[in-house]
Amino acid sequence: MKTLSQPGLSELSTVLCTALILLIPLALAGISLINTGLGRARSAAHLMMSSLCVISVAALVYFLCGFAWQGFAGGPSHFIAIAGKEWSWIGAGPFFLRRLSSNHVSVSLTVMLGMLSVGLAAMIPLGSGAERWRLGAACASTALLAGITFPIFAHWVWGGGWLAQLGVNYGLGEGFLDVGGSGSVQALGGLTALSIAWILGPRHGKYTRDGMPSAIPGHNSVFVIVGCFFAMLGWIGLNGAGAILFTEANPNRIVPIAINTMLAAATAGLTGAVITKVRFGRPDASLTANGWIGGLAASSAGCAYIEPAEAVAIGIVAGALVIFSVEFLELRLSLDDPGGSISAHAVGGIWGLLAAGFLARFPAHVVDRIVYSPSAIPGQLLAQLVGIATLIGFVLPLTYGLNWLLNRYYPQRIAPEGERQGMDLHELGAGAYPEFLTHSEEFTQH
């Protein structure tokens, strides 16, 4: 175990970072509104309730052990030596956030950002498991995500772990770049959503006997679109705070980061609208919203190091990828993902990581007496590929394995009766919109 020097922040950066972190709950509100709007009315209250419970469980588990294992750059961590290089693989901080006040304020800010990030990552699978994922199982699965999967990967990326050190140790650019969490939050949450969709199976009635998917439209597109607005504000906070804490970005970089975030979301959303208009004759609100979120997820990785025109390009590709991915998963892979979480967060996030490898420009610097121009850092794309390979080859099997084990001892899918009845009535005992319920006895009794 080793302890390195602690990072420091200027007063202005601290104030700005605090303000940005306080925006992030809007992303949580946005994603929960989107998930709820894309589900059916009979499970709306259950989805909102699940969001609240999942955020609470994530925060508590992160407090218990999550941050201890995630750690922070320069903090205590466990190392293993491989071929003469030290690989930091897990944080070694105290449990229960002890000694937090004795650290620099940047550590407290990292805890706050991590707590909200893990909450956001834990809410992503709610979209893919909507209308059939038991509340208790969602909470238990969240505990595994917040206590094991997220801290390990977040340590590797944000806590000074081996992925972050790929540049120093192996000359791969500046190491794995993920400023606002395209990988550690979005792709990780999206891959967990994929595992949950696999384990739960499709909703009853989603596929006909010959394997054709039936359309099960969401119940409230207003929720979905309002959720997109909230999400954008939250993402500006996420990307800005991540840039200050994990890349030591100057406060004057925050406005360009916000511009890049907004441009990526806007172009991805518009791309979704145009593609659905061309293909189906009318723009589709739910797919446009999925495109918008995909653009936000893609913006996070390199937002601090790209130009606005590049953010536009990232958004266009993200929007197209998300739309086609939704169709591919539903038609070809028979995956029922009511909230589009896998496409928007996993596909969008992974595209963002890859794009950062192509497009990120770091300030000019010198390595071995060679002056590298801002766009010419060798190996950055390889560092991004190694990070993506880690997400697909390590995080996905880990999160699937944990949820598979959980499912063996605590079945995650609701009973068929509950699915027919609706999650609201079955698990909560009351619907989200009681005044809209039709009571048959009102018509039969005179």
Added chain:
Amino acid sequence: MRLLGFLLLLAGWVITLTAVVLLSGKAFLGVFVLAGVGVELMGLVFVSRSYSTARESTD
């Protein structure tokens, strides 16, 4: 098929890590990293197919 898929996912990751450690600074490091990602994608296809096939057989 599902187990094989997950084994391929892990194998692809190990190939990538091994390439980074053993081929650091070599020109063909990128080829091996890409090969690792390719093996992972193959694993993803296997796992996805296993779930589609299982669903079709229950129908």
